[in-house]
Structures are given as C-alpha cells and as structure tokens.
Amino acid sequence: MAFLRLLARTMGRISTFRSYQFVLLLAAALAVVAFYYFASEKQNFSSTTRRIKETQAGHNMNRNGPDLTVDIGLPHAAGAEERTEEEKDVKERSYHALMMFTKVDKNRSLQDKFRVAMLSLVKYGRFLEGEVLVLHFVCDQASKELGEEMLQEFLIDATFKYQVLFHDVSALTQKLFPIVESMQKHFSSGSGAYYSDAIFFLSVAMHRIMPDSLTRIVQLDLDLKYRENIREFQEFHRFPPGAVMGIAREMQPVYRHTFWQYRKENPQTKVGEPHPDGLPGFNSGVMLLDLAAMRASSLYNQLLEPEHLAQLAAQYRFRGHLGDQDFFTMIGMEHPELFYPLACGWNRQLCTWWRDHGYGDVFQLYYRCDGPVYIYHGNCNTPIPDD
Ligand SMILES: *[C@@H]1O[C@H](CO)[C@@H](O)[C@H](O)[C@H]1NC(C)=O
Numbered sequence: 044m045a046f047l048r049l050l051a052r053t054m055g056r057i058s059t060f061r062s063y064q065f066v067l068l069l070a071a072a073l074a075v076v077a078f079y080y081f082a083s084e085k086q087n088f089s090s091t092t093r094r095i096k097e098t099q100a101g102h103n104m105n106r107n108g109p110d111l112t113v114d115i116g117l118p119h120a121a122g123a124e125e126r127t128e129e130e131k132d133v134k135e136r137s138y139h140a141l142m143m144f145t146k147v148d149k150n151r152s153l154q155d156k157f158r159v160a161m162l163s164l165v166k167y168g169r170f171l172e173g174e175v176l177v178l179h180f181v182c183d184q185a186s187k188e189l190g191e192e193m194l195q196e197f198l199i200d201a202t203f204k205y206q207v208l209f210h211d212v213s214a215l216t217q218k219l220f221p222i223v224e225s226m227q228k229h230f231s232s233g234s235g236a237y238y239s240d241a242i243f244f245l246s247v248a249m250h251r252i253m254p255d256s257l258t259r260i261v262q263l264d265l266d267l268k269y270r271e272n273i274r275e276f277q278e279f280h281r282f283p284p285g286a287v288m289g290i291a292r293e294m295q296p297v298y299r300h301t302f303w304q305y306r307k308e309n310p311q312t313k314v315g316e317p318h319p320d321g322l323p324g325f326n327s328g329v330m331l332l333d334l335a336a337m338r339a340s341s342l343y344n345q346l347l348e349p350e351h352l353a354q355l356a357a358q359y360r361f362r363g364h365l366g367d368q369d370f371f372t373m374i375g376m377e378h379p380e381l382f383y384p385l386a387c388g389w390n391r392q393l394c395t396w397w398r399d400h401g402y403g404d405v406f407q408l409y410y411r412c413d414g415p416v417y418i419y420h421g422n423c424n425t426p427i428p429d430d
Pocket residue numbers: 146150151152153156424
C-alpha cells in the first residue's frame with residue numbers, strides 16, 4: 044500500500060530530525076494518512092464539494108472529520124472550545140487559492156516551478172489565528188499522487204493553518220464543457236473545440252462550477268514566485284461596484300498582434316495599445332475571482348452566452364488561442380468596468396518572446412512595471428531572478 048511505503052520513508056527520516064521537527068513531520072504524516080484514507084473512496088468533485096460545504100458549515104475545521112487541515116506552527120492556538128464567536132465564522136476566515144496541476148508527473152520543469160511557487164508561498168505566507176488557507180489543486184490521478192508527496196515537503200514550514208483539496212480534472216471538464224464549448228472556437232488553437240481544452244476556461248465559469256458557499260477564490264499559475272504574503276493579496280474589498288474579478292494587464296504586445304485587423308480598421312483605437320492610455324489586454328497568471336459578483340452580474344453572464352460572444356468576436360475580429368485570458372481580454376475591451384486592474388507588481392510577467400518577434404520597437408511600453416514586485420511570473424519558461 045502506497046501509504047505504508049510513505050510512512051516507512053517518513054519514519055526513516057525522523058531519526059535525523061530534532062524533536063520539534065518531529066512534531067511537524069508527524070503532523071504532515073497525519074495529513075497524509077488523511078489524504079490516503081479519504082482518497083481511497085474514489086475522490087471525485089462532488090465529494091470535494093461536499094467537503095467544502097461541510098467545513099464551511101462547521102465551526103472548527105479540525106473537528107470536522109475528513110479535512111486535511113494540519114494544525115502546525117500554532118502552538119498557542121488554544122483548544123477548539125476556546126475559540127471566540129468571531130473565529131467561528133470559518134467562511135469569513137478561509138482564503139481560497141486554486142492552481143491547475145495536471146500533467147505534472149512526467150514534467151520535471153513543471154515540478155521545479157511548483158517547488159519554487161510553493162516554497163515562496165510558504166516562506167512569505169502569514170495568516171492570523173483562526174484563519175485557514177485552502178489550497179485547491181485541479182489534477183489528474185498521477186499528478187495528484189505526486190502532488191501529495193511534494194506538498195508534504197513544501198508545506199512543512201508553514202506557520203499558518205492550511206487545507207488541501209484535490210479536484211478531479213475530468214469531473215470538472217465534464218461540468219465545464221457545455222458552458223464553454225461555444226467559446227472554445229474563438230479562443231483555442233486549432234479549428235475544433237477539443238473537449239479536453241475546456242479546462243483552460245475554468246476561471247470563466249468558476250462561479251457556476253464551485254458551490255455557492257464559495258464566494259471568492261484566487262486562481263494562480265504554477266510558474267510564479269511569491270515575494271509577499273499571499274494574504275495581503277486579497278484586494279476584493281477594493282473592487283468597484285460591477286467588477287467581478289481582479290486581474291493584471293498583459294505585459295507583452297500580444298494583443299496588439301491579435302487585434303491587428305481591428306486596429307487596422309480603427310486606427311484611432313485604444314484596443315491593443317499600451318498602458319496607461321491604451322487597453323493592452325489581460326494576463327491570467329493571477330486572478331482574483333469574486334464568485335458572488337460573477338453570479339450576480341447579469342452582464343457577465345450574458346457575455347457567456349454563445350450569441351453574445353460570437354457577436355463580440357465578430358465586432359473585434361478576434362481569434363485567439365490563450366483560453367480564458369483571451370475571453371477576459373475581449374470582453375474587457377467592450378466592458379472594462381467588469382475588471383478591477385491589479386498593479387503590475389502582483390503579476391510581474393517576465394516573458395520577452397514578442398520583443399524578438401517583430402515588436403522590439405514598442406516592447407518596453409508594454410513590459411515596463413514600476414513599483415514593487417510582489418509576485419514574479421516566469422511565463423514562457425523565463426527564469427525568475429533570485430531574491
Ligand atoms: C513541461 O512543462 C513546461 C512548462 O513548465 C512546458 O513548457 C512543456 O511543454 C511541458 N513539457 C511537456 C512534455 O509537456
């Protein structure tokens with residue numbers, strides 16, 4: 044049994060650790076027990092969803108049975124019974140982050156990126172007592188098994204409470220496909236709407252996929268490096284009325300390129316022009332999804348309808364292949380009020396591909412980012428600078 048092998052390996056390592064490390068390790072090992080025990084009933088999305096509901100309804104996540112919260116690094120966290128009323132409102136105090144974690148098992152480069160992302164997230168992550176960081180991973184089975192093992196190591200120094208939830212990619216794809224099928228032809232490479240590509244549009248319809256009790260979530264790429272506490276990144280309260288998500292601008296002239304025909308026909312347009320006067324489009328590496336606002340916005344939900352989308356795509360002569368970020372970019376040209384612009388430092392993209400592919404003269408206008416960098420985004424496999 045995989046779990047026994049893992050435990051044996053863990054026990055083998057214990058002898059080399061000091062006692063406080065032993066406690067941390069034991070906590071991690073217990074989490075793994077929970078992983079393996081509960082994963083043995085076929086873990087599908089609905090059971091995960093149910094767990095979200097259960098834990099949010101419960102007053103204390105640690106007493107709520109099948110969750111993976113590991114209460115480490117909080118030696119003074121008093122017994123559950125002593126929590127204040129305020130602290131019992133777990134829903135208020137849960138911070139949700141989601142990452143796509145598919146096809147990782149055979150890809151060393153992706154594993155290295157995941158390591159950098161998680162270790163930096165843990166290094167800077169600080170949460171208050173009674174708060175929980177809920178990490179959601181969308182995985183295939185093989186990636187999930189590897190992820191469980193890797194997370195054990197990466198989360199060991201976490202000073203905050205966390206919970207890990209794995210979502211099965213095929214179960215999510217099945218739910219997503221009917222919603223996003225019609226948009227795939229506008230924003231996917233190739234000619235058809237490949238069923239398996241639907242998952243690249245998860246953020247677009249997250250509000251319909253996740254249970255209603257989940258009202259906010261941050262979606263993050265794997266090729267990030269954090270330099271700031273992920274908790275500080277909850278800027279939802281700054282959203283103006285009508286905004287459904289927070290997202291940073293795209294920092295290459297990719298949409299100057301994609302909208303070339305529209306730009307030719309509309310020479311005065313701001314579409315595809317650089318920040319701050321233009322509309323350079325969005326990058327989906329870091330997204331703050333206000334699921335409650337997405338559900339409530341009739342405008343946003345209209346834009347998901349095939350006819351509306353086809354009409355906009357025709358109007359802007361748009362044909363892309365970058366999935367969700369193409370969708371957000373295109374609807375953002377027409378309805379910028381749906382988006383709260385994040386400072387570039389929250390998604391400091393490093394890719395320079397377009398500089399060397401015909402856009403060297405304007406590249407810096409898009410690429411520049413003044414102010415502090417909170418998250419580096421090593422997109423298109425660009426190395427991230429050391430601290
Ligand atoms: C592995 O992941 C990298 C991103 O880190 C990606 O560019 C590459 O295409 C992947 N390789 C394979 C074989 O999927």
